[in-house]
Amino acid sequence: MLSDRQRLILNAIIDNYIRSAEPVGSRTISKREDVGFSSATIRNEMSDLEELGYLEQPHTSAGRVPSTKGYRFYVDNLITPMSLNTDEVGNLKQVFADRIIHFEQVIEHTASILAQMTNYTAIAFGPEIFEHRLRSIQIIPLNERQAVAIIVTHTGRVENKPIDLPPGIHPGEIEKLTNILNTKLMDTPLSQLRHRLYEEVAAEMKQHVEQYQNMLQAIEGTMPAESSEKMFLRGTTKILDQPEFQDVDKVKDILQLFESNQQVHNLFHTGNSHGLQIRIGQENDVDAVKNCSIVTTSYYYNGKPVGTIGILGPTRMEYGKVISLLDYLAQGLSKILTNEFEK
Amino acid sequence: MLSDRQRLILNAIIDNYIRSAEPVGSRTISKREDVGFSSATIRNEMSDLEELGYLEQPHTSAGRVPSTKGYRFYVDNLITPMSLNTDEVGNLKQVFADRIIHFEQVIEHTASILAQMTNYTAIAFGPEIFEHRLRSIQIIPLNERQAVAIIVTHTGRVENKPIDLPPGIHPGEIEKLTNILNTKLMDTPLSQLRHRLYEEVAAEMKQHVEQYQNMLQAIEGTMPAESSEKMFLRGTTKILDQPEFQDVDKVKDILQLFESNQQVHNLFHTGNSHGLQIRIGQENDVDAVKNCSIVTTSYYYNGKPVGTIGILGPTRMEYGKVISLLDYLAQGLSKILTNEFEK
DNA sequence: ATTTAGCACTCTACGTAAAAGAGTGCTAAC
DNA sequence: GTTAGCACTCTTTTACGTAGAGTGCTAAAT
Numbered sequence: 001m002l003s004d005r006q007r008l009i010l011n012a013i014i015d016n017y018i019r020s021a022e023p024v025g026s027r028t029i030s031k032r033e034d035v036g037f038s039s040a041t042i043r044n045e046m047s048d049l050e051e052l053g054y055l056e057q058p059h060t061s062a063g064r065v066p067s068t069k070g071y072r073f074y075v076d077n078l079i080t081p082m083s084l085n086t087d088e089v090g091n092l093k094q095v096f097a098d099r100i101i102h103f104e105q106v107i108e109h110t111a112s113i114l115a116q117m118t119n120y121t122a123i124a125f126g127p128e129i130f131e132h133r134l135r136s137i138q139i140i141p142l143n144e145r146q147a148v149a150i151i152v153t154h155t156g157r158v159e160n161k162p163i164d165l166p167p168g169i170h171p172g173e174i175e176k177l178t179n180i181l182n183t184k185l186m187d188t189p190l191s192q193l194r195h196r197l198y199e200e201v202a203a204e205m206k207q208h209v210e211q212y213q214n215m216l217q218a219i220e221g222t223m224p225a226e227s228s229e230k231m232f233l234r235g236t237t238k239i240l241d242q243p244e245f246q247d248v249d250k251v252k253d254i255l256q257l258f259e260s261n262q263q264v265h266n267l268f269h270t271g272n273s274h275g276l277q278i279r280i281g282q283e284n285d286v287d288a289v290k291n292c293s294i295v296t297t298s299y300y301y302n303g304k305p306v307g308t309i310g311i312l313g314p315t316r317m318e319y320g321k322v323i324s325l326l327d328y329l330a331q332g333l334s335k336i337l338t339n340e341f342e343k
Numbered sequence: 344m345l346s347d348r349q350r351l352i353l354n355a356i357i358d359n360y361i362r363s364a365e366p367v368g369s370r371t372i373s374k375r376e377d378v379g380f381s382s383a384t385i386r387n388e389m390s391d392l393e394e395l396g397y398l399e400q401p402h403t404s405a406g407r408v409p410s411t412k413g414y415r416f417y418v419d420n421l422i423t424p425m426s427l428n429t430d431e432v433g434n435l436k437q438v439f440a441d442r443i444i445h446f447e448q449v450i451e452h453t454a455s456i457l458a459q460m461t462n463y464t465a466i467a468f469g470p471e472i473f474e475h476r477l478r479s480i481q482i483i484p485l486n487e488r489q490a491v492a493i494i495v496t497h498t499g500r501v502e503n504k505p506i507d508l509p510p511g512i513h514p515g516e517i518e519k520l521t522n523i524l525n526t527k528l529m530d531t532p533l534s535q536l537r538h539r540l541y542e543e544v545a546a547e548m549k550q551h552v553e554q555y556q557n558m559l560q561a562i563e564g565t566m567p568a569e570s571s572e573k574m575f576l577r578g579t580t581k582i583l584d585q586p587e588f589q590d591v592d593k594v595k596d597i598l599q600l601f602e603s604n605q606q607v608h609n610l611f612h613t614g615n616s617h618g619l620q621i622r623i624g625q626e627n628d629v630d631a632v633k634n635c636s637i638v639t640t641s642y643y644y645n646g647k648p649v650g651t652i653g654i655l656g657p658t659r660m661e662y663g664k665v666i667s668l669l670d671y672l673a674q675g676l677s678k679i680l681t682n683e684f685e686k
Numbered sequence: 687a688t689t690t691a692g693c694a695c696t697c698t699a700c701g702t703a704a705a706a707g708a709g710t711g712c713t714a715a716c
Numbered sequence: 717g718t719t720a721g722c723a724c725t726c727t728t729t730t731a732c733g734t735a736g737a738g739t740g741c742t743a744a745a746t
Contacts (some may be wrong), residue, residue: 162445
């Protein structure tokens with residue numbers, strides 16, 4: 001659809017704008033080494049590109065700025081994923097080089113390094129909980145009325161929740177119950193925990209445990225809600241460094257959004273789709289990030305997508321760099337995850 | 344030192360400034376009902392108060408603004424703690440009215456309600472960990488090489504850490520070890536855990552567990568570090584609503600500080616002192632909050648201070664309201680804490 | 687001796703105007 | 717098809733004058 005020259009010029013404009021954050025003029029482009037045309041020619045092409053919707057003009061006699069459509073074309077057709085230099089690869093390797101104790105620590109480290117290397121806000125979600133299988137469930141009484149239920153998954157994730165004990169329950173009952181739960185539910189994926197609790201455990205409990213219904217309810221309450229995977233958000237204030245967010249009003253909504261885990265989760269959750277995803281400016285549903293872009297990708301366990309890492313930055317984002325970093329890290333995570341639990 | 348009239352005027356100025364955030368002029372004060380002097384008289388007094396260091400003038404021919412010294416005098420001598428109205432008391436009571444499952448949830452709720460009712464940033468620290476006593480310690484193997492150690496305190500707090508297993512250790516060994524640990528360490532305050540681990544457990548372990556030294560080290564690593572009490576920070580973006588923080592540069596440092604748990608902890612930690620503490624503007628050591636004030640108070644368990652709740656806001660803070668709220672909530676927390684674990 | 691009215695003075699905030707600068711769009715020449 | 721040239725437009729910056737708020741001082745009033 002676009003001529004080669006139009007593509008070249010669009011690419012040059014976006015490239016410049018990403019660096020300068022200022023509307024780009026025709027003369028700036030014609031001075032570039034990779035463009036051999038006079039400013040007048042560029043002006044004509046710019047005019048056409050604007051008419052086609054790829055560029056916008058803040059006002060007459062200002063330079064051009066890429067539109068959402070422009071960025072979209074850029075990331076779909078023009079972008080050359082930045083190849084990482086040795087320093088950068090070195091940095092990234094460190095995430096995986098440390099002796100790995102726990103996958104969640106690696107995830108956390110991933111988010112940190114992403115934020116640090118991009119200067120944008122980074123997020124990383126722990127492996128989706130429905131892939132975790134139960135390794136152990138413990139009920140620890142604190143006193144006559146209260147206890148803590150603890151669930152440990154085969155990935156080492158620990159969830160705990162306080163529960164009320166039925167009045168007058170005997171400690172031996174709790175122990176019996178714990179045994180039943182562990183025997184019956186071992187290796188159950190968390191997503192099926194509730195289901196199997198009623199299907200298989202209830203009957204057994206009925207025989208051995210008094211007041212089993214109260215306990216059953218209490219225990220059900222501790223089962224982690226779906227899609228409550230761990231989330232690490234890093235570099236939330238990086239957005240303040242961007243020139244387009246020098247106005248407090250423009251950042252307030254975003255920072256407030258960061259305060260709510262639920263909202264952040266919704267924002268980055270990619271639903272069924274996986275792999276590299278880019279949402280640019282108004283392509284986002286949430287108003288607060290209408291002039292931000294979100295780039296996410298997935299990592300895999302046994303070929304299945306189980307987690308997401310991503311970046312939130314201004315629409316004027318260094319897409320090439322971000323994509324390369326995300327790719328590299330996602331691959332690393334997939335590899336580690338598979339190694340760690342497959343042996 | 345200050346005459347009654349000077350105190351009256353200083354109080355009026357601060358009172359006005361807290362509400363308006365604008366330098367206060369002599370005429371504004373003379374119009375107040377509680378002040379029966381002409382603007383000229385006020386001007387003279389203001390001039391004196393400035394000379395004494397209680398007021399500052401942004402520039403000639405602007406009104407006066409309280410200095411740090413002025414605020415200090417205000418909170419020490421002039422302030423009348425705002426009595427809470429019924430609506431407010433109702434709100435506060437809700438924090439404690441919900442059926443209490445877990446003290447940490449109450450603490451969290453406290454931080455939220457503080458932020459919401461003051462429109463400043465609120466913080467609440469869970470009871471200091473050295474007051475927690477061990478209720479249970481569990482070691483859950485994940486596979487041949489890895490395990491998770493879980494520590495539960497009598498307050499229901501759960502800490503967990505991944506540990507590496509010594510190669511070739513037998514599952515039975517782990518069970519034996521867990522039994523020893525629980526028998527020997529039950530009810531030990533967390534602060535003495537390390538000490539008693541070596542004093543009392545090591546000998547016993549030596550007899551029953553192979554490779555006990557490796558395990559000992561691994562377990563020691565899971566013992567929570569001192570002063571790692573839970574912390575709830577709420578309303579971190581409230582500061583953006585304050586007129587004196589409309590400039591991005593002025594908030595950036597503060598928001599960045601909020602990103603680091605460690606720094607937040609240092610900022611609010613009151614060391615040995617307890618009870619109501621107010622640090623105004625430059626009285627703070629940390630540069631980022633040089634034009635903020637921090638008000639904290641303690642809550643108690645058996646008469647001993649075990650936790651802190653507090654507020655961070657602009658120096659121009661509604662001290663009276665904040666103090667009343669903190670007092671009320673701290674008392675409530677103390678009461679609950681004592682009830683919950685004393686029965 | 688204290689308080690107050692009056693007034694000149696100072697400084698900021700605001701609005702307007704002029705000038706400078708950046709960039710376009712069009713026309714005509716190459 | 718490309719480019720040089722130029723008039724035109726719009727923003728940004730600077731300058732300047734005015735209005736407003738508030739002070740500080742003096743002299744009068746209490």
